[in-house]
Structures are given as structure tokens and as C-alpha cells.
Amino acid sequence: MLTKAVIISIGDEILYGQTLDTNAHWLSGELNKFGIYVKKRHTISDTRKEILCTLREAEEGVEIILITGGLGPTSDDLTKPCLLEYFDTYLERDENVLNHIIKIFTARGRQVTEVNKAQADIPVNGEAIPNVLGTAPGIWIERNEKVFISMPGVPYEMQRMMTDTILPRLSKKYVKRGLIHRMIRTIGIHESNLADMIRDWEAGLPKEIKLAYLPGKGSVRLRLTAKGEDTDHLQKLMQDEINKVLPTIEKFVYGFEDEEIEEAIGRILMERKMSLSIAESCTGGYLSHKITAVPGSSQWYKGGLIPYSNELKNEQLQVSLEMLKKHGAVSEPIVLTLAENIRKAFHTDIGVSVSGIAGPTGGTKEKPVGTVWIGYSEQDKRAAKKFLFTKDRMLNIQYTATAALDMIRINLAKN
Amino acid sequence: MLTKAVIISIGDEILYGQTLDTNAHWLSGELNKFGIYVKKRHTISDTRKEILCTLREAEEGVEIILITGGLGPTSDDLTKPCLLEYFDTYLERDENVLNHIIKIFTARGRQVTEVNKAQADIPVNGEAIPNVLGTAPGIWIERNEKVFISMPGVPYEMQRMMTDTILPRLSKKYVKRGLIHRMIRTIGIHESNLADMIRDWEAGLPKEIKLAYLPGKGSVRLRLTAKGEDTDHLQKLMQDEINKVLPTIEKFVYGFEDEEIEEAIGRILMERKMSLSIAESCTGGYLSHKITAVPGSSQWYKGGLIPYSNELKNEQLQVSLEMLKKHGAVSEPIVLTLAENIRKAFHTDIGVSVSGIAGPTGGTKEKPVGTVWIGYSEQDKRAAKKFLFTKDRMLNIQYTATAALDMIRINLAKN
Numbered sequence: 001m002l003t004k005a006v007i008i009s010i011g012d013e014i015l016y017g018q019t020l021d022t023n024a025h026w027l028s029g030e031l032n033k034f035g036i037y038v039k040k041r042h043t044i045s046d047t048r049k050e051i052l053c054t055l056r057e058a059e060e061g062v063e064i065i066l067i068t069g070g071l072g073p074t075s076d077d078l079t080k081p082c083l084l085e086y087f088d089t090y091l092e093r094d095e096n097v098l099n100h101i102i103k104i105f106t107a108r109g110r111q112v113t114e115v116n117k118a119q120a121d122i123p124v125n126g127e128a129i130p131n132v133l134g135t136a137p138g139i140w141i142e143r144n145e146k147v148f149i150s151m152p153g154v155p156y157e158m159q160r161m162m163t164d165t166i167l168p169r170l171s172k173k174y175v176k177r178g179l180i181h182r183m184i185r186t187i188g189i190h191e192s193n194l195a196d197m198i199r200d201w202e203a204g205l206p207k208e209i210k211l212a213y214l215p216g217k218g219s220v221r222l223r224l225t226a227k228g229e230d231t232d233h234l235q236k237l238m239q240d241e242i243n244k245v246l247p248t249i250e251k252f253v254y255g256f257e258d259e260e261i262e263e264a265i266g267r268i269l270m271e272r273k274m275s276l277s278i279a280e281s282c283t284g285g286y287l288s289h290k291i292t293a294v295p296g297s298s299q300w301y302k303g304g305l306i307p308y309s310n311e312l313k314n315e316q317l318q319v320s321l322e323m324l325k326k327h328g329a330v331s332e333p334i335v336l337t338l339a340e341n342i343r344k345a346f347h348t349d350i351g352v353s354v355s356g357i358a359g360p361t362g363g364t365k366e367k368p369v370g371t372v373w374i375g376y377s378e379q380d381k382r383a384a385k386k387f388l389f390t391k392d393r394m395l396n397i398q399y400t401a402t403a404a405l406d407m408i409r410i411n412l413a414k415n
Numbered sequence: 416m417l418t419k420a421v422i423i424s425i426g427d428e429i430l431y432g433q434t435l436d437t438n439a440h441w442l443s444g445e446l447n448k449f450g451i452y453v454k455k456r457h458t459i460s461d462t463r464k465e466i467l468c469t470l471r472e473a474e475e476g477v478e479i480i481l482i483t484g485g486l487g488p489t490s491d492d493l494t495k496p497c498l499l500e501y502f503d504t505y506l507e508r509d510e511n512v513l514n515h516i517i518k519i520f521t522a523r524g525r526q527v528t529e530v531n532k533a534q535a536d537i538p539v540n541g542e543a544i545p546n547v548l549g550t551a552p553g554i555w556i557e558r559n560e561k562v563f564i565s566m567p568g569v570p571y572e573m574q575r576m577m578t579d580t581i582l583p584r585l586s587k588k589y590v591k592r593g594l595i596h597r598m599i600r601t602i603g604i605h606e607s608n609l610a611d612m613i614r615d616w617e618a619g620l621p622k623e624i625k626l627a628y629l630p631g632k633g634s635v636r637l638r639l640t641a642k643g644e645d646t647d648h649l650q651k652l653m654q655d656e657i658n659k660v661l662p663t664i665e666k667f668v669y670g671f672e673d674e675e676i677e678e679a680i681g682r683i684l685m686e687r688k689m690s691l692s693i694a695e696s697c698t699g700g701y702l703s704h705k706i707t708a709v710p711g712s713s714q715w716y717k718g719g720l721i722p723y724s725n726e727l728k729n730e731q732l733q734v735s736l737e738m739l740k741k742h743g744a745v746s747e748p749i750v751l752t753l754a755e756n757i758r759k760a761f762h763t764d765i766g767v768s769v770s771g772i773a774g775p776t777g778g779t780k781e782k783p784v785g786t787v788w789i790g791y792s793e794q795d796k797r798a799a800k801k802f803l804f805t806k807d808r809m810l811n812i813q814y815t816a817t818a819a820l821d822m823i824r825i826n827l828a829k830n
Contacts, residue, residue, distance in 0.1 A: 013629050015453040016596065017444025018638065020437065024458070029432025038430040040465070043439070043456035050455070057472070156807065181431065214428050223433065284707025285700035288721050292699025295775050295808055303727040306703050306719035312761060316718075346727060360710050392571060393710055 002227060003174040004062040005031050007041045008054055010069035010079060011153060014043050023068045023155055030162060034171050035179045036064065037227075046070055051082040055148075063146055064170065069153035071136040079150055080139070083123055087141060091121035094128045097137045104135055129165050133157045138166070147173070180231060182238050184222040184245075186252040187261055188406045191215045194222075194249065201245045206237060217395065218402030219261065254409055261405045262290050262297075268412050269300040269350075276408070277346035278304040279317055279338040281329065282356035282372060287401040302348050307338075317341040330355050330367055332384045335375030339384075343377045350411075351377040354404050356387075358396045372400045374407050383411060417642060418589040419477040420446050422456045423469055425484035425494060426568060429458050438483045438570055445577060449586050450594045451479065452642075461485055466497040470563075478561055479585065484568035486551040494565055495554070498538055502556060506536035509543045512552045519550055544580050548572045553581070562588070595646060597653050599637040599660075601667040602676055603821045606630045609637075609664065616660045621652060632810065633817030634676065669824055676820045677705050677712075683827050684715040684765075691823070692761035693719040694732055694753040696744065697771035697787060702816040717763050722753075732756040745770050745782055747799045750790030754799075758792045765826075766792040769819050771802075773811045787815045789822050798826060 007027050013019040021043060028038045039062055044050040051070070059065050070079035084090060098120035105112045119136050122128045129138030129149070134157040139150040149166055151158045186194060191213050195202075202211055208228055214221040224241065226234040246253065255264040269276060278301075280287045288304040291297050307313040310324050319337050327333050335353045343351025356372030363369035370389040376382065385407060389399040422442050428434040436458060443453045454477055459465040466485070474480050485494035499505060513535035520527045534551050537543045544553030544564070549572040554565040564581055566573045601609060606628050610617075617626055623643055629636040639656065641649040661668065670679040684691060693716075695702045703719040706712050722728040725739050734752050742748050750768045758766025771787030778784035785804040791797065800822060804814040 012640075013627060013638070014440075015443055015456065016447045016638070016640075017440055017442070017453075018598075018629055018636070020435075020440045022435065025429075025432055025435045027432070028430055032431050038432075039460070040469075041430065041456075041458035043458075045454070054455075156805075156810070183433075212428060214433055221433070223428070223431070225427075225431075280700075283704075284712075284716075285695075285703030285719060285721070286707075288700030289698075289704045289812075292701075292721075292723065293809060293812070297699075298723055301699075301723055303723040303731075304700060304721040306700070306707075306721070308707065308713055308716055308718040312718040316760075345731075358707075390571075394708060395571065397704075397708070 002178040003036045003064065004039045005036050005064035005066060006039055006058040006062045008051075008058055008065065008067045009041070009043045009153075010046055010051065010067065011043075012045050015045055023153065023158055026155070026159060027066060027068070027162070030167060031064075031066075032179065032181060034167060035231075036170065036174065037179050046078055048078055048082055048085075051078060052086060055082070055086050059146055059148075063174065065146065065148045067148070067150045068158055071138075071150060071152045080121075080123075083126075083139065083141065083148070083150060087123060087125055087143065089123045089125045092124045093117075094120050094122045094137070097122065097128045097130075100130070100137075101135045129161055131157050131161055132164070133160050140166075140169075178227065178229070178231070180226045180234050180238065182224045182242060183257050184224075184242065184249075184253055185219065185255045185257075185259060185261075185264075186222065186249060187219040187254050187402065187409070189220065189249075189252045191220050194220055194252070197248055198222075198245055201241075201248065205241060208234060208237060209241060216402075217398040218406070254406075260294075261402065261409065263294050265405060265408050265412070266291075266294050266297055266300055268409075272412075274350060275300055275302050275348040276350045276352065277302050277342045277348040278404075279342040279351070279353040280304060280306055280404075281308060281313070281338075281354060282358045283354050283397050283400050283404070284308065284358075286397050287352075287354060287404055290401055290405070302346050305342060305346075313338065317345065328367065330357055330371055330373055332373060332375075332386070335373040336377070336382055336384050337375075339375035339377035340382065349378060350408065351375075352404055352408060353377075354400055356389075356396065356400055358400075359391060359393045370396055372396070372403070374400070374404050376407050376411050378411070381411065381414070383407070417593040418451045418479065419454045420451050420479035420481060421454055421473040421477045423466075423473055423480065423482045424456070424458045424568075425461055425466065425482065426458075427460050430460055438568065438573055441570070441574060442481055442483070442577070445582060446479075446481075447594065447596060449582060450646075451585065451589065452594050461493055463493055463497055463500075466493060467501055470497070470501050474561055474563075478589065480561065480563045482563070482565045483573055486553075486565060486567045495536075495538075498541075498554065498556065498563070498565060502538060502540050502558065504538045504540045507539045508532075509535050509537045509552070512537070512543045512545075515545070515552075516550045544576055546572050546576055547579070548575050555581075555584075593642065593644070593646070595641045595649050595653065597639045597657060598672050599639075599657065599664075599668055600634065600670045600672075600674060600676075600679075601637065601664060602634040602669050602817065602824070604635065604664075604667045606635050609635055609667070612663055613637075613660055616656075616663065620656060623649060623652060624656060631817075632813040633821070669821075675709075676817065676824065677709050680820060680823050680827070681706075681709050681712055681715055683824075687827075689765060690715055690717050690763040691765045691767065692717050692757045692763040693819075694757040694766070694768040695719060695721055695819075696723060696728070696753075696769060697773045698769050698812050698815050698819070699723065699773075701812050702767075702769060702819055705816055705820070717761050720757060720761075728753065732760065743782065745772055745786055745788055747788060747790075747801070750788040751792070751797055751799050752790075754790035754792035755797065764793060765823065766790075767819055767823060768792075769815055771804075771811065771815055773815075774806060774808045785811055787811070787818070789815070789819050791822050791826050793826070796826065796829070798822070 338353035541556035753768035774784035
């Protein structure tokens, strides 16, 4: 039997659209990795009525109820009083938690007030879940073969609590791996073209396997999902199907499972002991940011330049003013020169450049908003490609970064 | 009476934690701006049973039911069949929508199949909502004084549909502004210290006004919310309270409502006709990205350099190797030199620099992971400040960017 969970996010700031609920997203991903199916997610306000109603409704048909938010020390944090009411129980102070709170406050040189101490009060039918990064402990309550877990809304506190305590306990308690996911990650091909290419394979998939297309900004992930009892059999079935489809789409596959395109490129560059530098204009730092978000990227990424103005393109990367005047900054000769000159100036094996019109202004009839040129340079190889993306500034920045990373991937594949 | 809405997000990819549900977040924010209160959000899987059950449950106690997802042309898109079943109705082809679909396919040079044409089929008890950016129209159905709105899950299609058609219609149909928000945006002060500073003011707030602290990465937003009938009165009440508290916290307030710190800085630099350049090491492009995400930032942001390696710090920004050896790259003299030299090299009024240990590796006993130095340089002014953030790479990058922007704000305030 598949273990099912429900997630309840409590917080007016979420319903007001002021805070993006990344907690429910993160929890969904982690539970799925452990083979736990998230049946539904609720986002509710910090009121007694909503919390109690939702608890009642949510626990139907699931084994695990996860709650985030409303655990702070202030009076508008209602989760704990609601749990008391829901389970008809009362609080008892947990000495371990109390000592932890006192320790944290002392380290910060602050007085422990009665309000702070009250955070150590735990419903007697439950137990405290340690919060190593904060003062509000989680709460673990079991009733009728179901587990109710209440956690703080601060993302890193919640995540640490899940990783250290909750997920290990849940995976011990429930059968693992009734739900299996595999992910094939593609780039540089549109969802509908990909669907055309693999139509026959998709039609022939065994009934245990469900396929989904997850389009991103310039990339598409193919998700295979299998539910069932015999997980070894399912794993083999999935791998067989992946092996079958790969030759058809190989050109567009850059990796599997969790690997992002920037991680895949880092992996290849590390293997080949090659280094990279970037001159990015219209992406304004986003491309370098994606790359440097990868831990250890300093081993293969040497640095970048953001020549946002034409003056800097000329002074910092020796693009001649005549050339800029003749072709415009968004053109093939300019990105080729930028890529070559950043490679030479920064002493790297590869130089990549990006120049485009992100919008909302700056477009012309010949070069409308969304026009982007990307350049690539190695000592004995050069390439440039033109793209036309959208009318939206942020989308253009994101699409361009993905396309530049894909350009690196494609040219590395030619070596 | 307050107009209430509920949001239903349909999609297995959300429940699997593979796609972050930004739609529900965006919708919440927009509805709130129009004074519509989002009572609850549901995230459910693409199954007939879940969709029908949730519709039934969701429409209780609200006037507006918004649904995203499950409107595509493929067989796993179940929203339309479920709406037919829920309202016991049938489909009729909408000629306007059909023409729009044919136009889009023709422009892309693709054949219109029967599956594509079927996207023009709309429940007879409802009407089509134009989708200028895609082929799946939205659906607007009214029953018992309630509006049911079904939209595609593609964010930019949904957003355009809301902005062009749905929000104007909703605001005409329902009383506007039963719910008012004001936001005071602070930076460079911890939530608990801020709370201490304004304790008396908070205690004296009129009962119509609710206060909430919304902490971000290095910033805290203070949200004032008022619900009631007489919105003019509430507006005045709110403004009075804001005027009362401002003198106490002025030093930390950079703006109001939707304004981000990078927009606030851009506003000031434009007013003063000043320009900015950045040398960022540990943030790896993120700081420049935040700045260049602001439309029109090219008017005051000239460019940046990401000297990720020490070699580049030396060659590109003339930081001497002796200095690097003596003090280490993460130090006061280095960030002061970087800030001054980027300002000079890029011919800007202000130069800012960032150097730190983002982690997970690279920390030492003297300079643990999370240690960051930020430098600031104007022709007749210079400053540097040390920070100690977290053990987490992404958090450190985000906190550093915020702190650097705050450093610019503080130094501009001194002029």
C-alpha cells in the first residue's frame, strides 16, 4: 500500500501573496523521494476555525499530516492551542527543549522571558522534535495509526528538522518506495517536438508507468512514475524503458534525476580539466549566478564580466567602436569578439558571451525585444547563434541563460 | 462584506515537488491588491475524484473559485470534463476561440489537428476567456452568485488572462477594497530588534489594524492590514499609524508597498544622476542580476566584474598579490581596493565590492563559512563592513546581496 501524506501550510502572509510557499514545495519533493505520496496540500489562514476544520478534513485517507507555520512565540501563532483542542489534551514543559532555548538565548546575550520558555511546552500526547537552528521545537503526535507533525515555518529550521529527525522516523515506520520516479532531463527542444519524437515509445509504455512532460524555461523534463508493490521489478521496468527511448532523444538529453544543466556542464569541465569565463550583457549576472550557485564551481569557472554599457564592451573587452556602430551590440560579430576576448583576458579554455535586448524597452523593428545573440569560443573553435525569445524581461533573462548553457553543452559534445 | 476567493491548483508535478506553484502565489497577491480575500488554497492531483470533491468543498463560503491547470489538449488534462460533470452541462465550439487557435497554428507553420480544435469547446453554461499568448482559453462560469474561473497552468498565459480580462471583470462585479494592505519595508535590522523598537506603538494600534512581521533574507517587511466597510476611513487610519511609527524606525526604512531595495536604490541614483559598478566575488553575479532585473537599470548600472579567482582580482582589478597573500581575499583592504578600482576602471560614481566564503568549503577557523566583507567607494568616501552569515551557500549569497544593497543605501543617505 502506498503511504499517503497531506501538507497544511498555515500563514496569512502566504494567502496575501506576500510570501511564496517554498515549504510545501520542498516537503513534497522530499516525501516523494522517500516513496510517500502527497495527496493534497492546503494553505490556510492563522485562525482557530480554519486550522481545526482543515485538520479534520485533511486526516481523511492519509497516514501522515504535516503542518508548517504558526509555531512562533507570539499571540498570533495558533497551531499549538489548536492541536491541544483537536486532541483534547494539555501542555507539559519539556526540560530538554527548555535547556536548548536557554542555551540559544544565552549565546545571543539575550534574556529568556516567560514567553520564550513557553516554547518548551509540548502536548502530553506528543513529543518534541529538536530544532537545532531555532527555538520553536516541532511536535510529533500519533493517533489511530496516523502521525501528525507540526513544524515551524522558517524554511531552514523546518528542513533541518525533516532531514535529521522526521524523514528517518517516517521511513522506518512506513514501507519505503511504493512510488518510484525517474527523470530524463532534456534541453534545447520544445515540448511538442519532443512529444512527436517519442510518440511511439510513449504509446507502448507498460501500464504501470506514467509519463509526464515538465517544461521549464528552455528545458523539458520527462518524468516516469511507477506505483506498485514490487519495487525491484518496477525499477527494472523503468530502466528498460529509459534505455529504449534514449537513442531517439540522445542529442537533447543532458542528464538525469536532480542534475541541473549547470551541474552537468561543471561535471564535464571537471572531467576534462577545462575552465570557463563569461561576458554577459543582457543577462546582467544571472548566467554567472546560476553557475556559481553550484558548490565547487570555482574549480572550473574563473570569472565573468558584465559589460552592460557599450563603453565597457569597448574598454574592457576591446570591441571596436566602429564594429559596435556598424553591427550594433546585439549581433554575431560582437558576441564572437566578446567570447574570444573574455577567453583570452581571463585565460580560460572556453569563453562565452551573451548580448540581447531583454526589454521592456530597446527593441527595434529589425531587433525586437527578445532578440539575443550567444557566442562561444575555444582556441580552435568558435560559434554564434541567434535566438528570439519573449516580450518579458525576466523570461528573456532566464531563457538566455539556459540557451547559453546549452550552447556550452553542444560544443563540448563536439570535442 | 469582504469578497472571498479560493484558489485550486491542479497538477501532479506540484504535489511531487517538481514544479514550484508560483501561480497560486501570484494570484493571491493580485486578488489582495483588488481587496479580495483569499480564504484558502488547495493543491490537488489531476484526478476526477479530487477535482470534483475539491470543487464542492471549495465553493463553500466564497464568491470566487479560481482554478489553474489541467486545461491542455492531452488526455491527462481533466479540468474541462470535470467542469461538465460538476455543472451537468455539455460543450459547444466557440468560433472566436477556434479562429484564434487556427491563427496561432498557422503563424507557427503547423497543422491544426482535431485535438487542437477541441480546445475551442466551451461549456454552454459558461463563456471563453481569451488567451492571447496560447491556445487554451480560460472558462468563466457563474452559478448561484458565485464565479468559477478555470485557467491554464502556464504562468504567463494565466497572468495575462487575469490582468486583461478576469481582474477587471471581478472588480466591476464585487465591491472593491474591503481589505486594505500597507507595507513598510525595512532592511538591516533583525525582526526581534524591530519588534522591541516598536512595541509601544504596536500595543496602541487601533483594533481595525492588524500588524504582521514578514522577515526576508536580511530584510523585514511590516504589513498593516485593515478589514472593514469604510475604506476611506481605514486608509486614513493606516496612514496616521504609519506616520506615528516612522520616526522610530526611519533609519531602517528603505521604501513602501511593492518596492524592492534594488528598485529603491535605482530611484535614488536616477534622481541624483549617479552611476554604479560592482566587483562581486562570492555572490558570483547574483548581486548584478538583482540590479539588472530592474527594468531601466542600464541608466544607472554600468556593469560588473566577477573576479572569482585571485588571479583575476590581481590582473583585472590591480589587487596586488602581496596584499592578497598578506590579508587574504576576504578582508577589509581587499574589498576597499576592489571597490575603488572597479569604480575607476568602469568610470562610475560608486564602486561596490563583495568578497566572502559562501561555502560549503573554504572556511577556516579565523574566517569560517559565511564570513563576508563588503566595500564601498565614492570619490571622497569609502567604507567597508564585515558580516557573518550562515553555513548555507545559497543563503550566504542572498544575504550578502541584500547587505551590499543596504550598504549603498546607507552611504547614499550620508550625502
